[in-house]
Amino acid sequence: MNLLYKDLKIREYKISDISGLTKCIIELQDFERTFEPDRFKGSKMAKKYLNYLIKECAANKGKIFVAEDDGNVAGFVSAWIERDPIAKIIVKTHTYFYISDLIVRKKYRRSGIGEALINKVEELAVKNKIKLVRICVLAKNKIARSFYQELGYRDYDITITKNLR
Ligand SMILES: CC(C)(COP(=O)(O)OP(=O)(O)OC[C@H]1O[C@@H](n2cnc3c(N)ncnc32)[C@H](O)[C@@H]1OP(=O)(O)O)[C@@H](O)C(=O)NCCC(=O)NCCS
Numbered sequence: 026m027n028l029l030y031k032d033l034k035i036r037e038y039k040i041s042d043i044s045g046l047t048k049c050i051i052e053l054q055d056f057e058r059t060f061e062p063d064r065f066k067g068s069k070m071a072k073k074y075l076n077y078l079i080k081e082c083a084a085n086k087g088k089i090f091v092a093e094d095d096g097n098v099a100g101f102v103s104a105w106i107e108r109d110p111i112a113k114i115i116v117k118t119h120t121y122f123y124i125s126d127l128i129v130r131k132k133y134r135r136s137g138i139g140e141a142l143i144n145k146v147e148e149l150a151v152k153n154k155i156k157l158v159r160i161c162v163l164a165k166n167k168i169a170r171s172f173y174q175e176l177g178y179r180d181y182d183i184t185i186t187k188n189l190r
Contacts, residue, residue, distance in 0.1 A: 029136035030094055030136060030138070033093065033094050033099065035091070035092050035093075035138075035141050035142060035145055036090065036091065037088055037089065038089040038101065042098050047071045047072060047075055048098070049101050049128050049130060050071040050075055050128075051067030051071045052067065052130060052131070053067070054066070054067035054074075056128075060163050060166060061165070078125060081105050082103060082104075084105075086106050086153060087104055087105025088104065088145075088146075088149055089102070090103075090145045090146070092129065092133070094133065098130075099129060100128050100130055100138050100139065101126070101127075101128065102142040102143065103125050104124040104149070105123060106121070106122060106123070106155065107121055109121075118157050120155060120157070122146060122147075122150040122155050122157070122159070123160075124143070124146055124158060124160040127160070129142070140176060159181070160178065
């Protein structure tokens, strides 16, 4: 993989990234809202949601990795270990790294950053002796689905939904 931004660094987040991370969450949420309008506006949830990500990572051997371009957060990924108690009864591999969020800001897309962020999570999983990675992606998000497919991910289960009157 060749990153087009040669000064770009992929590293763990620092407190000084909070404002950049918040902007990323707002962009991600507002983008996903174009598919599923029931979602809150990014500006309404970003701060609370970032706190949630930080807590989940701390509790479950997770990390937030940022892509930094000259002090700017170009994108981030967050992931932690999940253990599904029901899956434990049903399948052999029931502990996995769960990628909760991934975004590359618009102007940085298509230059290998998304792939580099996912690679970081996969390395972290291997370090933790975990051999499964899962991500939840909106069915309507065709670009993300083809991105993940390109990186070797496949559809696993499908959540179906119906709004009642
Ligand atoms: C999905 C996303 C993270 C990809 O990040 P990115 O940095 O642009 O991706 P990369 O440059 O690493 O792309 C790797 C490969 O994925 C595929 N891919 C990426 N974007 C694509 C697109 N728009 N259309 C088709 N394939 C695409 C390509 O095969 C690409 O390799 P190539 O550029 O050599 O052809 C980015 O588009 C994004 O932030 N989208 C909005 C937020 C989002 O949907 N997040 C996922 C939530 S589950």
